[in-house]
Amino acid sequence: MKRLIFDARLKSVPEPTLRRLPMYYRYLKELQKEHWSSVSCTNIGEEFRFEPTQVRKDLEMTGIVGKPRVGYPVAALIAAIKQFLGFNNVNEAFLVGAGSMGSALIGYNKFQEYGLNIVQVFDNDPSKIGKQVHGKTILALDKLPEMARQMRILIGIIAVPAAAAQDVTDLMLSGGICALWNFAPARLQVPDSIIVHNEDLYCSLASLSQKVAQALRSREKVEPSPLPVQATGKEDNLTNARGVYAQTQNKLRLPDLDDRMPGDEVLRN
Amino acid sequence: MKRLIFDARLKSVPEPTLRRLPMYYRYLKELQKEHWSSVSCTNIGEEFRFEPTQVRKDLEMTGIVGKPRVGYPVAALIAAIKQFLGFNNVNEAFLVGAGSMGSALIGYNKFQEYGLNIVQVFDNDPSKIGKQVHGKTILALDKLPEMARQMRILIGIIAVPAAAAQDVTDLMLSGGICALWNFAPARLQVPDSIIVHNEDLYCSLASLSQKVAQALRSREKVEPSPLPVQATGKEDNLTNARGVYAQTQNKLRLPDLDDRMPGDEVLRN
DNA sequence: TCAATATCGAGAAATATTTCTCGATATTAA
DNA sequence: TTAATATCGAGAAATATTTCTCGATATTGA
Known part of the structure; x- marks a missing residue:
């Protein structure tokens, strides 16, 4: 029987952080092109609609150190993320x-x-x-x-x-x-x-599918307003508490059993 | 200033659940092909190396009800997931x-x-x-x-x-x-x-890249003693506490020139 | 120079998610 | 029939992750 024992040696990068860091990385490269010299967590957070603290915690993982009131040097931050994510050793x-x-x-x-x-x-x-x-x-x-x-x-x-x-x-x-x-x-x-x-694109599609279905259900229930959903695309592909909260829960209709048998799993060549 | 107030009305499907359900869905279809009539959370959990309880909590979201000692009827479970993920309204x-x-x-x-x-x-x-x-x-x-x-x-x-x-x-x-x-x-x-x-494949690649880099680093650090590894590919693409921990510890087994594999398998035609 | 302020860093609190525990129940086998 | 057992469902506990709070510090502008 496995136990719930915390072992600090096994502490690792949170998966959500690992998904957000590459997003920051690309954004920072854009900022660099625009000749920004430094950037704050607030800047980054506004771009992606994340809390600045969350961004700060993410960046902390890379070992970068910032300056109060200023933020982080863009070039150094890019280098730190690059190193951390292993982009240097191709x-x-x-x-x-x-x-x-x-x-x-x-x-x-x-x-x-x-x-x-x-x-x-x-x-x-x-x-x-x-x-x-x-x-x-x-x-x-x-x-x-x-x-x-x-x-x-x-x-x-x-x-x-x-x-x-x-x-x-x-x-x-x-x-x-x-x-x-x-x-x-x-x-x-x-x-x-x-x-x-x-x-797996089929699995990935499933979550889009669920969100669309949910949006349609809540649209029918609430009113014919065309804008029923609150989640933003920028929050997507992430575990973000607020984004999750933003989704409304809907009760299911009863399952209907007309499930067709699947064909084979073969992609066309 | 946003507050941390929990509002039950906004309760929704956890993102990790949303990523796992489609995996179960495909697996269940395979079981159906093999004419399984019912399936337990233990069965599913073994396939993906998830805890049975986690699988049960996931399935709970779809509204399905199982029988003690038996599990869930495969066809009804497939239908429930299908309905829940919105596969019915194409x-x-x-x-x-x-x-x-x-x-x-x-x-x-x-x-x-x-x-x-x-x-x-x-x-x-x-x-x-x-x-x-x-x-x-x-x-x-x-x-x-x-x-x-x-x-x-x-x-x-x-x-x-x-x-x-x-x-x-x-x-x-x-x-x-x-x-x-x-x-x-x-x-x-x-x-x-x-x-x-x-x-975004670049972002997705980043997390693979980080894991490979980390495995290489820890291999160099820890010495060539093959530590027991717990991560499985099946746990990937998920937020799973044990999986995340395990991935950290993952020691990459590098190719070794002495390690000849005579009689390499060849794909059927 | 000095006050005002934005931001960092760290730790605490809140919230999410996973895992454990246990009572109930259906099936199997004695 | 009855005991043994696997599994469900629900709630509690543990762990992860996000958000809040606050003291410290660097910059800006009076």
Whole structure:
């Protein structure tokens, strides 16, 4: 039976902080372009509609020290976040799946600024092998393990249909890859030592869907005013107490059982 | 000055719950395929390595009622989650940006099962207009507001470069769209009444990056003694106290040249 | 110089979320 | 039938996260 014992050695970065820091990072880069020399938590908080104290606590994690009445030097703050989030040591990654999602990812040209460099692209479709996507040649999937081992690749990006995701995962792990960024709508079975970061658009859509449904329900109930919701987009993708509060609770109608059987989990290639 | 006053009327769905429910949903569909008739919180918890109680609290939000010693009927539970997340009332959406990300999104063929139906695709590149993507004809962007109004579209999907995102947003809002799914790496300025759901891959990558960096750091510090690790990929994308703690402690297992894996598995064709 | 003020840093308080505990109940097996 | 047991539901406890408070300090302007 597991116990609720707090162990300070295990203290870590709060997930919400980890989601907000990159947002600050980009904003700070904008400020830098506009030649701001320093910035306060109030400034940042206003931009994102967060409490200044929350911003301050987040920044505290990076080890930066500010000055009362002034704030933080923009350049130093950017550097601190960059260091903290690990953008300085860029890791090389292999991507599997040269379909439209894979191609879209390869097209992202600033992953390097966030610590990621996609160095090879793989697919198992013979008609794709040898062709180029955004300047990168597609290689045969079965070459992945050996190459990953030789190049000491740490990160694998999975952009294949759900049905193939587990096989690709196994292949990556056999090549020594130990962190996965998974775009397939599937749960991956991996050992505990492997870092998995799921980017499941169906799951992400679900929360949007719920918010829209809730907004529609409260619109029907309250009045035909077209603006029923109070949450702001800037608060989204976060755990923010006020944002959560802002959502109104609605009672459910009874479940109706006309649930169609799903098709298979396969993304189009 | 805002106050910390709790108002039960504003009580709402916890964000973490909202992220977990869709995961359960897909898993339950798998169980249904395997002809499970009922499922317990213990079953679900084991699959995702969550505490059964947490699963129970999550399911409670949907209004489902279970039986002691038995669990929940699978079909009814699926229906309850579906209803709760708003998958039953499918909303029509417009998508702007027929680039690689836009194409990838149009290719997702099961958004309908999650409450979303992409009905029109727009772009402002004359060379793309009139062409088809996954069977959908690309229309000129300037037709969006009028069509959105006529068709009473509520949801807009933004898959354009960051520089164009705000303009597209304004155009969508002028057409009466009130919920945005934003794939552009940019903050959108919108009124408080608008729901914005950001899908910023750079920000998402940041948290993976931080975890990899931390794992590498702690590996260097702690020495090559393989400490017991508790994090699992399945816990990812969540705020889970134990998971968060565990991730901190995660020691990345780095590839080792001596560690040959003869007979690498190869994907079936 | 000195008062006014914005902001930081730290710690306390409030709120959210997770985990534990326990009584009730349905199923299984003796 | 009855005992053993797994699980639910609800509420309490523990832990996480956010928000508040306050003393200290740097800047601005009188």
